[in-house]
Amino acid sequence: MISHDAGWVRDAVRQLEADANRSADTHLHVFPLPAEWGIDLYLKDESVHPTGSLKHRLARSLILYGLVNGRIGPDTGLVEASSGSTAVSEAYFARMLGLSFTAVVPRKTSEEKIAMIEFYGGRCHFVDQASQMYDEAARLAADCDGHYLDQFSDAERATDWRGNNNIAESVFSQLSAERFPVPTWIVVGAGTGGTSATFGRYVRYRRHPTKIAVVDPENSAFYGGWKTGSPDYTTGLPSRIEGIGRPRVEPSFVPGVIDEMLQIPDAGSLAAIRLLRTRTRHWAGGSTGTNLYGAFQLIARMIKNGERGSVVTLICDGGERYAASYYDDTWVADQGFDLAPHQQRMEHFLTTGHWQDPAK
Numbered sequence: 001m002i003s004h005d006a007g008w009v010r011d012a013v014r015q016l017e018a019d020a021n022r023s024a025d026t027h028l029h030v031f032p033l034p035a036e037w038g039i040d041l042y043l044k045d046e047s048v049h050p051t052g053s054l055k056h057r058l059a060r061s062l063i064l065y066g067l068v069n070g071r072i073g074p075d076t077g078l079v080e081a082s083s084g085s086t087a088v089s090e091a092y093f094a095r096m097l098g099l100s101f102t103a104v105v106p107r108k109t110s111e112e113k114i115a116m117i118e119f120y121g122g123r124c125h126f127v128d129q130a131s132q133m134y135d136e137a138a139r140l141a142a143d144c145d146g147h148y149l150d151q152f153s154d155a156e157r158a159t160d161w162r163g164n165n166n167i168a169e170s171v172f173s174q175l176s177a178e179r180f181p182v183p184t185w186i187v188v189g190a191g192t193g194g195t196s197a198t199f200g201r202y203v204r205y206r207r208h209p210t211k212i213a214v215v216d217p218e219n220s221a222f223y224g225g226w227k228t229g230s231p232d233y234t235t236g237l238p239s240r241i242e243g244i245g246r247p248r249v250e251p252s253f254v255p256g257v258i259d260e261m262l263q264i265p266d267a268g269s270l271a272a273i274r275l276l277r278t279r280t281r282h283w284a285g286g287s288t289g290t291n292l293y294g295a296f297q298l299i300a301r302m303i304k305n306g307e308r309g310s311v312v313t314l315i316c317d318g319g320e321r322y323a324a325s326y327y328d329d330t331w332v333a334d335q336g337f338d339l340a341p342h343q344q345r346m347e348h349f350l351t352t353g354h355w356q357d358p359a360k
Helices: 006-023 055-068 085-097 111-119 130-143 151-158 167-174 194-205 221-228 266-280 286-304 329-334 340-352
Strands: 028-031 039-045 078-081 101-106 123-127 185-189 211-217 260-264 309-315
Touching: 006 055, 006 085, 028 266, 039 167, 039 286, 055 085, 055 151, 078 085, 078 130, 078 151, 085 101, 085 111, 101 111, 101 130, 111 123, 123 130, 151 194, 167 194, 185 194, 185 286, 194 211, 211 221, 211 286, 221 260, 260 266, 260 286, 266 286, 266 340, 286 309, 286 340
Parallel strands: 039 309, 078 101, 101 123, 185 211, 185 309, 211 260
Antiparallel strands: 028 039
16 A cells, blocks of 8 residues: 655655756757758757766656656656666656666667666666566555556656746747748657647647647557558567567557657668758767658658648757767668668758659
């Protein structure tokens, strides 16, 4: 039974709010495009959060959601099914509140990710297959009378999409003095579906004409689920782009707020982060490349249709986490990725404004 220590809960909420205040806002960078296009591309840099990724916002929201719903008390152990950035951020907040944290992770999780979770005081509980993470996390939480944070179910409901300094409100506030303050497109990936749900609900609530595009990597079920309308769509395959893509459509995914989905080749995602670093010096993870590759396609469509306006996407996390993988030529070759055609396609686009499909 969770202890309802009202004083402790009030102080825990205060600590979460203090962290948000210290973090201030994340930067909105401009990606250089030819001026004659009349289109501005912005990248909201979520890598500058204290734990280095977009998931810092999600972790804070999930724990705050548990606190205000009476599910987390001063002796509650926190458990999550995650081997990535969400677990890192949740471990950070658990330590802040003096709570134990356990991440249920596959045995193949990289040593770097395990070290980051443990750095913030979390511990890792291993399972043989990624598909076992959900049930094992729920079991561990039940066994210790703890709380399963369950990012894949609660992400879309834990975030206040109306405002409260969420990522959508932040973007529109930062764009207020720009020449196109209401973006034509917002482009995001889906790991839980929480970010796309927040943006999609917010633009409808604020009556903006902005459209939401979700980019999905290879192997992920979200694209197929959205296209077929099946909430039970599965691929059974793990995503090779960390932080986004899932083998099944997760409960937090809200297809009704999405205007378009694009399936992005994994090699294109990796080529895009290298181009980003060359063109801007920003060093980002693979999911940022997925965002950028999709944004370029939408901008090319705008140019073709004679549209002017702005497009916003995200830098989801920093590239230093992937120095030994996505940025390592030997690793890329070992995975069978050929980045050259995608690099050429993006360079051609940035020169001409035209996007060449692979078949052309």
